[in-house]
Amino acid sequence: MSIAVVADPDLAVCAREPIHVPGAIQPHGLLLVLREPGLEIVAASENARSLLGLEPGALRGLRLPELGDVGALLGALASGRQPIPSPSPVQIGQDRFDAIAHRTEGLLVIELERTDPSFGAAAFYLELQAALTELEAAPDLASLLQSATRSVARLTGFDRVMIYRFDPAWNGSVVAETLARGADSYLGHHFPASDIPAQARELYRRNRLRLIPRSAYQPAAIVPDRHPETGVPLDLSQAVLRSVSPVHLEYLQNMGVQASMSVSLLPGDRLWGLIACHHPQPRELPFSVRAACSLFGQVVATQIAAREERERNQALLEGRRIQASFFQHFSKEENFASALVKLTPELLQLVGAGGAALCLGDRCVLLGRTPGTEEVRALWAWLREQPNDGPFATDHLSGVYPPAAAFPGTASGLLAFSISRVNADYILWFRPEVVATITWAGNPHKAVEAESGRINPRKSFAAWREIVTGHSHPWREPDLQAALELRAAIGALILRRTDQLLRLNATLETRNTELTSFAYLSSHDLQEPLRGIRNLARFLQEDYGERLDEAGREKLATLEDLARQMHELIEALVHFTKLGRLAVQPRECELEQVLADVRVARAETLRGVELVCPRPLPRVVADPLLLREVLANLIVNAVKYNASEAKRIEVGWDDPPGQPRRFYVRDNGIGIREKHADRVFELFRRLHPRERFGGGTGVGLSVVKSIIDRHGGRVWFESEFGQGTTFFFTLEPAP
Numbered sequence: 001m002s003i004a005v006v007a008d009p010d011l012a013v014c015a016r017e018p019i020h021v022p023g024a025i026q027p028h029g030l031l032l033v034l035r036e037p038g039l040e041i042v043a044a045s046e047n048a049r050s051l052l053g054l055e056p057g058a059l060r061g062l063r064l065p066e067l068g069d070v071g072a073l074l075g076a077l078a079s080g081r082q083p084i085p086s087p088s089p090v091q092i093g094q095d096r097f098d099a100i101a102h103r104t105e106g107l108l109v110i111e112l113e114r115t116d117p118s119f120g121a122a123a124f125y126l127e128l129q130a131a132l133t134e135l136e137a138a139p140d141l142a143s144l145l146q147s148a149t150r151s152v153a154r155l156t157g158f159d160r161v162m163i164y165r166f167d168p169a170w171n172g173s174v175v176a177e178t179l180a181r182g183a184d185s186y187l188g189h190h191f192p193a194s195d196i197p198a199q200a201r202e203l204y205r206r207n208r209l210r211l212i213p214r215s216a217y218q219p220a221a222i223v224p225d226r227h228p229e230t231g232v233p234l235d236l237s238q239a240v241l242r243s244v245s246p247v248h249l250e251y252l253q254n255m256g257v258q259a260s261m262s263v264s265l266l267p268g269d270r271l272w273g274l275i276a277c278h279h280p281q282p283r284e285l286p287f288s289v290r291a292a293c294s295l296f297g298q299v300v301a302t303q304i305a306a307r308e309e310r311e312r313n314q315a316l317l318e319g320r321r322i323q324a325s326f327f328q329h330f331s332k333e334e335n336f337a338s339a340l341v342k343l344t345p346e347l348l349q350l351v352g353a354g355g356a357a358l359c360l361g362d363r364c365v366l367l368g369r370t371p372g373t374e375e376v377r378a379l380w381a382w383l384r385e386q387p388n389d390g391p392f393a394t395d396h397l398s399g400v401y402p403p404a405a406a407f408p409g410t411a412s413g414l415l416a417f418s419i420s421r422v423n424a425d426y427i428l429w430f431r432p433e434v435v436a437t438i439t440w441a442g443n444p445h446k447a448v449e450a451e452s453g454r455i456n457p458r459k460s461f462a463a464w465r466e467i468v469t470g471h472s473h474p475w476r477e478p479d480l481q482a483a484l485e486l487r488a489a490i491g492a493l494i495l496r497r498t499d500q501l502l503r504l505n506a507t508l509e510t511r512n513t514e515l516t517s518f519a520y521l522s523s524h525d526l527q528e529p530l531r532g533i534r535n536l537a538r539f540l541q542e543d544y545g546e547r548l549d550e551a552g553r554e555k556l557a558t559l560e561d562l563a564r565q566m567h568e569l570i571e572a573l574v575h576f577t578k579l580g581r582l583a584v585q586p587r588e589c590e591l592e593q594v595l596a597d598v599r600v601a602r603a604e605t606l607r608g609v610e611l612v613c614p615r616p617l618p619r620v621v622a623d624p625l626l627l628r629e630v631l632a633n634l635i636v637n638a639v640k641y642n643a644s645e646a647k648r649i650e651v652g653w654d655d656p657p658g659q660p661r662r663f664y665v666r667d668n669g670i671g672i673r674e675k676h677a678d679r680v681f682e683l684f685r686r687l688h689p690r691e692r693f694g695g696g697t698g699v700g701l702s703v704v705k706s707i708i709d710r711h712g713g714r715v716w717f718e719s720e721f722g723q724g725t726t727f728f729f730t731l732e733p734a735p
Contacts, residue, residue: 021233024219025241039064047220056223068092087287145176158277165273192444251457259283263297267305319478353429408433413472431472591617633700634665642669671721
């Protein structure tokens with residue numbers, strides 16, 4: 001969980017402090033600036049008079065070899081290594097110094113510190129070897145960090161050695177600590193990002209080690225402090241003696257720290273954290289000790305990277321195990337949305353979520369513990385406005401989407417990705433709020449104080465506790481990877497299904513064309529022999545009727561009636577096939593006019609029938625010719641299957657909320673029994689004997705369903721037997 005601390009204007013001033021060009025150094029060493037290749041001194045720190053007995057002005061113009069025995073340093077410079085990684089011995093008069101060098105802006109910078117004759121290299125390096133061995137044996141990351149603080153405390157003698165780790169918002173926390181007796185503990189305490197502003201973090205990244213032997217020192221100015229060619233302040237970013245910000249020195253003194261050292265922990269090029277050392281009295285460390293500590297820090301950083309990589313791989317392995325189980329079932333499904341609903345527990349476990357939402361088309365399907373439907377819809381609309389390059393993940397949703405503050409218990413964390421950029425379909429996962437108590441070293445909201453127009457750091461580092469709300473457990477890399485792989489799997493499933501549908505549609509289109517042609521041609525081919533049968537039956541009746549008995553004449557009449565029925569069925573089939581061959585040509589039309597045309601065409605059928613509309617019919621987008629067929633068939637059926645003395649038909653429409661407009665034809669006829677509900681729209685299906693209700697072919701309602709289907713709508717009915725029936729239809733798909 002990363003916690004953001006809002007900076008006030010005073011902190012912004014601190015963040016702009018040019019700490020890389022202080023124009024001075026710490027006085028425990030000497031700094032010389034030289035021009036190459038002649039190695040001519042062009043600037044020196046003013047403490048040259050106390051360390052060398054020479055005024056800075058007297059040093060200017062001298063060449064480096066003129067100072068004393070600098071052969072080892074010259075050899076190191078000739079090697080071309082940049083910067084020189086280890087100190088070189090230098091003899092100037094009776095004094096011995098350790099020297100290091102680096103190049104900046106075309107100049108050579110040499111730093112000298114007095115050699116400590118009491119330093120025992122052999123014993124120190126045995127201690128260093130033991131520290132490295134202990135580090136290698138640490139079983140986990142926490143043990144590794146604690147071991148590192150113990151080793152650095154033994155190597156340096158500092159009273160307090162801490163591992164200070166940065167979070168994604170650059171706040172720091174003490175995750176390991178070794179203390180001398182009586183030293184205050186900061187283990188588990190957090191420090192706001194403003195304590196180490198961005199420009200300071202950059203210097204920690206560039207310089208692995210930083211020592212302040214005395215926090216109450218008086219800076220030694222560089223004379224002159226400008227670049228001899230450009231006139232700009234000298235960049236001392238890589239100088240180990242670089243003077244420290246006065247605000248930072250006061251910060252240390254407010255903590256009761258007289259000496260400090262930091263070793264940067266840089267797995268790769270990333271500033272992971274610091275080994276921070278504090279001491280209540282001034283404390284100097286030889287170059288050799290500091291170089292060894294810098295090397296030790298690199299080993300610690302390498303171990304951190306290895307342990308984190310191991311933990312990451314273990315998490316990825318566990319994630320892959322869950323994914324394998326999930327995708328094994330998922331890949332067998334044809335419809336990804338129904339598969340995700342069916343596999344809800346696995347879908348949530350895939351990324352460790354408490355709830356999820358499938359936002360597809362204009363529907364939101366909620367799974368598990370989620371905000372309400374309207375809240376999810378609003379969040380979905382907001383997501384569609386965000387950049388869509390990959391998964392969107394946050395463990396503090398209300399920080400980027402303020403309305404989320406209303407539902408922290410279900411969605412303080414959000415992981416979401418787009419399935420389709422065209423349709424803006426999304427899958428959203430939610431994590432609930434995890435309330436945490438953060439212990440800060442002092443009030444993080446008062447990191448600095450302004451007194452008499454001067455910025456001062458806070459004076460108190462006493463434990464200051466803050467309850468942090470609105471955050472969930474953070475999303476890990478395996479969670480993001482699982483989301484990406486699910487998106488790829490859904491894409492593959494959609495492509496597979498699309499390919500199957502394309503091939504199936506092509507096959508169906510071919511079959512439909514063949515069947516339509518067959519039915520159309522067959523019906524015409526059947527008409528000729530059928531007419532012959534009817535004519536022959538009539539001729540037999542006319543020519544031989546008197547010779548036949550009553551039974552013979554009845555059989556001839558039945559033959560003629562069957563031929564007539566067959567003719568009607570064929571005509572109905574021709575009509576049905578003809579309508580099926582017509583392309584739907586929707587356009588805006590007046591439903592009132594369509595109904596008026598039906599009234600005229602079916603005037604004989606409607607004689608004596610009350611046909612009413614409760615309110616004017618609307619304009620619709622449909623094929624008017626086919627829509628006339630729909631109304632004609634429904635109205636004719638309403639008249640035919642009606643035994644009432646006062647037949648009444650009502651044609652109307654309504655607008656159900658969230659659904660397409662629906663139209664209806666209602667009658668007061670005989671009704672339909674519930675047992676026949678699934679058979680009403682079947683082709684050639686009649687629910688009554690042929691001799692009742694004026695006969696019929698059973699094609700009319702099949703025609704209605706075919707036309708409505710081709711418009712993308714649906715048709716259904718509601719009926720009460722003996723009371724009447726209402727047929728409903730829509731002309732567009734439901735959401």
